[in-house]
Amino acid sequence: PVPAGPKKLTEADRLAQLVLEIDFETSCVPRGAYCIDEQHSIVSSNDFKGLGVADAAALTSYVHFRAPVSIAALRSLARKDAQVYSGQILDGLDSDQPKGCWALRKDPTANLVTLRSLSWPGYIAYHVPETRKFGGLYFGYAQKDLSLPGL
Numbered sequence: 001p002v003p004a005g006p007k008k009l010t011e012a013d014r015l016a017q018l019v020l021e022i023d024f025e026t027s028c029v030p031r032g033a034y035c036i037d038e039q040h041s042i043v044s045s046n047d048f049k050g051l052g053v054a055d056a057a058a059l060t061s062y063v064h065f066r067a068p069v070s071i072a073a074l075r076s077l078a079r080k081d082a083q084v085y086s087g088q089i090l091d092g093l094d095s096d097q098p099k100g101c102w103a104l105r106k107d108p109t110a111n112l113v114t115l116r117s118l119s120w121p122g123y124i125a126y127h128v129p130e131t132r133k134f135g136g137l138y139f140g141y142a143q144k145d146l147s148l149p150g151l
Contacts, residue, residue, distance in 0.1 A: 018142050026123040027065045028093055028115060030056070030134050034065070036089055048132060056113045056129035057106045063090035070095065098148050121145055 035045040055061045070091045093102055093115070103116045111130075117123040122140020127133070 015142075022120050022123070022138060022140075022142065024064075024066055025096075026117045026120050026125075026138065027136060028062050028125050029065045029090075029136075030127050031061050031063050031090075031092070033132075033134065034090065042089060050131045050133070051127060051129055053111075053129045056127055057104065059102055059104050059115075060092060060094045062093045062115060062125070062127075064093065065090070101148055118148060119145055 030048070030051050032051070033045060033048045034042050035047075037043045050056075051061050068089065068091050072088050096102065096119075101117065101119045103118055105114050105116075106112075107114065111128055113127050113129060115125040115136075120138070120140060121143075123136065123138045125134070125136035
């Protein structure tokens with residue numbers, strides 16, 4: 001029998017990979033919204049009451065909601081004494097490349113902070129300071145903006 005060659009990629013395969021890439025690079029949550037439990041899993045933090053108004057307006061207050069890739073986050077997760085409330089368990093948005101690929105805005109008419117990905121136009125995340133309300137969504141054309149300096 002003739003050996004089967006590599007699987008031919010379909011449009012559905014390409015789309016699935018693109019969705020994974022967009023989610024990996026954009027999905028974000030407020031720092032402290034998740035912690036490590038006794039089983040060493042990342043879970044929603046019962047103690048999270050929302051970021052303060054000043055903290056909510058800082059990019060350093062947001063992290064990627066994905067498995068970490070930074071050395072600092074991986075070290076924190078590997079510790080045997082599991083620092084349950086460590087702010088270092090997920091990768092911070094402030095270390096994303098290129099610098100300036102996130103736009104953060106405090107809405108002056110409402111108690112709302114929004115983050116927009118400039119790398120993936122169409123992704124927006126929000127947080128209502130001093131509440132547990134946050135989320136994100138993507139409505140875009142699945143085209144990464146490669147014109148940003150550093151890409």
